[in-house]
Amino acid sequence: MASQIHPSQSREVQLKEDELIVTKTDSTGHITYANRVFMQLAEYPESELLGKPHNLIRHPDMPRGVYRLMWKTLQAGREFFGVVKNYTASGNYYWVLANVTPDYDSKNKLEGYFSVRRPPGRRAVETVIPIYARMCQLESTLNKASAPDASMEWLLAELDKQGHSYESFVLSLLDPHLSTGRSA
Amino acid sequence: MARRTSPFLRTRLGFWLIGFNVLTICTVLASLLLPDSWRLAVEVFLVLLSLLLSGMIWLGSGRIFTVLNTLHEQLGYACDGELHHRASRTRDMGEVGLVAWELNDFLDLVETYFKEINTSFRRVSENDYSRRPLSQGLPGMFAESLQNVDSAIQAMADNDGYIRKNRLSSQLAALNNPHLRHNLASNQNDLTQISTAMDQVSSITRDTASTSRDSLESATLLTGHMDTIAGSVVSMNEASTALAQEWTGIESSLAAISAIADQTNLLALNAAIEAARAGEMGRGFAVVADEVRKLAERSKDTAHRVQSVLGSLSSRISDMHARASEAGTVAAEVKASVETFHQRFATLAEQSDTVLGQVQRVRDMSQVSLQKVGHVMYKQMAYHAIEEGAGLPLSNDLTSWCQGEGRNSFGATRAFGQLAPADERVGKGVELALSTASNKQTLDEDAIIQHMRVLEQDSAQILQLLDRMVEEKHLH
Numbered sequence: 334m335a336s337q338i339h340p341s342q343s344r345e346v347q348l349k350e351d352e353l354i355v356t357k358t359d360s361t362g363h364i365t366y367a368n369r370v371f372m373q374l375a376e377y378p379e380s381e382l383l384g385k386p387h388n389l390i391r392h393p394d395m396p397r398g399v400y401r402l403m404w405k406t407l408q409a410g411r412e413f414f415g416v417v418k419n420y421t422a423s424g425n426y427y428w429v430l431a432n433v434t435p436d437y438d439s440k441n442k443l444e445g446y447f448s449v450r451r452p453p454g455r456r457a458v459e460t461v462i463p464i465y466a467r468m469c470q471l472e473s474t475l476n477k478a479s480a481p482d483a484s485m486e487w488l489l490a491e492l493d494k495q496g497h498s499y500e501s502f503v504l505s506l507l508d509p510h511l512s513t514g515r516s517a
Numbered sequence: 518m519a520r521r522t523s524p525f526l527r528t529r530l531g532f533w534l535i536g537f538n539v540l541t542i543c544t545v546l547a548s549l550l551l552p553d554s555w556r557l558a559v560e561v562f563l564v565l566l567s568l569l570l571s572g573m574i575w576l577g578s579g580r581i582f583t584v585l586n587t588l589h590e591q592l593g594y595a596c597d598g599e600l601h602h603r604a605s606r607t608r609d610m611g612e613v614g615l616v617a618w619e620l621n622d623f624l625d626l627v628e629t630y631f632k633e634i635n636t637s638f639r640r641v642s643e644n645d646y647s648r649r650p651l652s653q654g655l656p657g658m659f660a661e662s663l664q665n666v667d668s669a670i671q672a673m674a675d676n677d678g679y680i681r682k683n684r685l686s687s688q689l690a691a692l693n694n695p696h697l698r699h700n701l702a703s704n705q706n707d708l709t710q711i712s713t714a715m716d717q718v719s720s721i722t723r724d725t726a727s728t729s730r731d732s733l734e735s736a737t738l739l740t741g742h743m744d745t746i747a748g749s750v751v752s753m754n755e756a757s758t759a760l761a762q763e764w765t766g767i768e769s770s771l772a773a774i775s776a777i778a779d780q781t782n783l784l785a786l787n788a789a790i791e792a793a794r795a796g797e798m799g800r801g802f803a804v805v806a807d808e809v810r811k812l813a814e815r816s817k818d819t820a821h822r823v824q825s826v827l828g829s830l831s832s833r834i835s836d837m838h839a840r841a842s843e844a845g846t847v848a849a850e851v852k853a854s855v856e857t858f859h860q861r862f863a864t865l866a867e868q869s870d871t872v873l874g875q876v877q878r879v880r881d882m883s884q885v886s887l888q889k890v891g892h893v894m895y896k897q898m899a900y901h902a903i904e905e906g907a908g909l910p911l912s913n914d915l916t917s918w919c920q921g922e923g924r925n926s927f928g929a930t931r932a933f934g935q936l937a938p939a940d941e942r943v944g945k946g947v948e949l950a951l952s953t954a955s956n957k958q959t960l961d962e963d964a965i966i967q968h969m970r971v972l973e974q975d976s977a978q979i980l981q982l983l984d985r986m987v988e989e990k991h992l993h
Contacts, residue, residue: 353654355625357601366603368625369618383605412636432651434632436601444601449629451654501647 396468398484457506646674946972
């Protein structure tokens with residue numbers, strides 16, 4: 334796929350307000366289900382998705398530290414929120430607010446992950462762009478093994494300075510109409 | 518969500534029906550038109566064609582039934598509460614494929630809905646009300662239901678906050694009230710002591726005043742005595758002047774007597790001579806003798822006068838003596854008065870010192886009592902601020918007092934040295950409790966109460982230290 338991408342022609346496509354992207358993966362992160370909204374937006378047919386690793390659509394602007402944090406959160410059995418930039422098959426991109434939860438079967442065994450993605454709102458995207466850029470820059474100065482952990486620690490420390498946990502930070506970015514909940 | 522809606526199965530069914538009908542028509546036409554030799558071959562061919570078509574239909578519809586079975590199973594799982602199963606690989610399945618996708622979409626919505634509900638409530642059960650169900654992207658009833666759940670969680674959060682606040686208030690009150698009562702009792706005690714001290718001061722002042730009055734009377738008396746002395750001295754002066762004049766009288770009298778004596782002597786001599794010369798002629802003697810008799814009378818008279826002057830003199834001298842002794846008595850009295858006066862003034866000075874000491878002690882006690890009231894007020898403001906979750910609107914006056922006036926008045930006492938660290942601990946304690954209370958996410962009453970408990974201990978120490986400072990300073 335990467336060979337077809339021309340970054341200069343890459344343009345943003347958007348998820349509609351009333352649309353949800355739903356995908357499921359097995360416990361190793363391979364896609365087991367993707368809904369039609371996803372296939373249309375990402376421009377992949379089902380046959381090219383099933384069994385493929387979910388990082389198929391990962392965008393290079395996304396810092397690895399965010400994914401490291403996601404896996405750590407999921408492995409602790411908690412849900413993960415993230416503002417994420419993804420590639421489409423043709424090299425365009427879109428922003429989503431991803432919410433990933435571990436999926437357990439009736440015997441309480443981890444079966445996979447369930448991911449719902451909503452449109453994130455402009456404010457959230459504008460806020461995370463400079464943060465992600467700093468993280469990517471930090472990662473580029475470190476070796477591959479230590480970069481994700483280092484940029485993740487930087488992110489958490491930076492948010493801590495603003496008095497935020499990671500989750501409270503992401504939830505604070507949502508437009509009021511996305512979450513009917515007021516912060517307690 | 519508009520999807521491709523080609524009536525795919527229906528078209529295929531149509532083709533199949535056309536195929537079978539064409540075969541049937543061909544069979545009929547063959548039996549009517551063809552000669553027997555050809556007919557058999559054509560009919561065999563048509564039967565084979567029919568079998569082939571049946572086989573194709575069987576195979577072609579097989580996958581559809583597989584998908585239908587999958588859907589059947591999926592619905593069965595959903596009825597058993599497992600919402601995570603989905604149908605995939607439904608390409609070219611026409612209407613069945615559409616149904617499969619619609620079911621997938623429906624299950625996506627249902628699963629998303631329950632995930633939101635479960636996650637939110639699990640967090641609520643952990644006393645975390647910050648994760649609210651997100652209704653965006655869900656249609657109709659789903660979104661409406663999640664919004665209702667959100668309102669319910671908000672109500673629960675409000676209620677929880679209210680309960681925690683109430684619990685905190687009652688715990689704070691339970692902690693505060695006995696201390697407040699104790700503090701107030703201590704202040705009352707201070708005021709009682711101040712009042713007693715003031716009573717003493719006033720009684721001393723009263724004594725001082727009466728002593729002063731006595732002193733004044735003594736002074737008046739003394740003045741009277743002094744007047745008497747002055748009068749006596751004037752009288753004595755007059756008496757001595759009179760005495761001096763009397764003495765002059767005596768001297769002139771004595772001179773007169775002496776002159777008379779001289780004349781008498783001369784006459785006596787003349788008489789003696791004349792008597793010797795003429796007896797009959799003695800008539801002249803008789804004149805001399807008369808003169809001598811007159812002289813004798815004058816002498817006698819003078820002597821009488823001298824005697825009377827001496828008598829008067831003697832009486833004046835005794836009068837002077839009496840006056841002198843009177844003056845001596847007065848002087849002794851004056852001396853005693855002055856002695857009393859001196860003693861009175863000494864007592865007065867002593868009492869003034871005591872009064873001064875008492876007044877200073879009362880002043881120190883009032884100052885410390887003010888600081889105690891200030892400290893109790895500060896504590897009450899802190900309790901109030903914690904209950905309201907607001908900032909601290911009052912600065913700690915004790916701290917500035919310690920650095921200024923307090924240091925001047927009590928800097929030398931040991932207790933003062935311990936006051937500043939205790940005050941600092943109280944300040945820190947208040948800060949800690951306030952920052953814990955201002956955490957809006959979860960109200961950690963236990964931690965707040967713990968902070969305040971430590972603070973009350975430090976506060977009790979401060980009040981003790983304040984008392985001890987006054988005691989130490991006025992120990993002597």
